[in-house]
Amino acid sequence: MKNDCAQSIPPEWAHFSQLFAALGDPERQRILLSFEPGETLNATQLTQASLLSRPTVSHHLRLLCEAGVLERTRRGREIHFRLMAGTLIERLQTVISYLDAHR
C-alpha cells in the first residue's frame, strides 16, 4: 500500500477530483452532451434547453469552466461556451496511463 497518499492527495492529481466532480452531475452531463462537434452555445440557448432556471444553469456553467471542461468567450453581449475536447482527452489519457500501470 502506498502510504504517501494516505492522508493527502499528490499535487499532480489534485485537479482530477474537481474535474470528475464537475462531470459527475446529471444536469452538467446533459449540458455537455448537447454540444455538437465543434459547436459553441451561449447561455440563453443552454438555459432554454434546460428545465432549470438561468441562475442554476449559470452555476453549472461556472463549475464546468472552473474544472477546465468548457471555455468561455465573450462575443458582443453574448457569451459563448465551447467544449474543450482536446485538453479533456489529454487529461483522461493521463488517468488511463496510470490505470494501465496498476492492472
Added chain:
Amino acid sequence: MKNDCAQSIPPEWAHFSQLFAALGDPERQRILLSFEPGETLNATQLTQASLLSRPTVSHHLRLLCEAGVLERTRRGREIHFRLMAGTLIERLQTVISYLDAHR
C-alpha cells in the same frame, strides 16, 4: 445543438455520471491512489490509512463498488477490495472516443 438530450440523458451515458461522481470525491480519490499495482486491500487497512471513521470509509467503499470502480471479495473474515483497472480503462476510452468525434 442536439435537442434529443435536452432534458434526459441517453441510457448509454447514464452510468457515467455515477462513475464520475464516485471519482470526484477527494477521500475516495485518496483511497484509490493508495492501491499498488494489482494489490488488494481490506477495509481495516483502508480505514487505518484514513483520517475518517470506519462507517465513513465503509460508505465510500460502497459507492466505489456500486460505480464499478472497486471489486469486493470476501476471504475468510476479511473483505478484499481490488481496483478494477481494466474495465475503468475501457469506460474512459469510450468517453475519449466521443470527445475525439466532438473536437
Added chain:
DNA sequence: TTTTCATGTCGAAAAATATCGACTATTTGA
C-alpha cells in the same frame, strides 16, 4: 443617453451527501 438584451451575482431555502457513535452480522479460532 436611454433602453434593451444577455448574463451573472447574492442571499436564502431545499435537497443531497458526508460523517460518526452505537449496534448488528458473520466468520474464525480457542
Added chain:
DNA sequence: TCAAATAGTCGATATTTTTCGACATGAAAA
C-alpha cells in the same frame, strides 16, 4: 459453544451542493 476479529448498518447531525427569485452588470441598439 463462546470469544475475538472483521466489516457493515442504522439513525442522527453536520456539511456541502443545488436551486431560485430579485437585483446588478455590461454591451449593443435605438
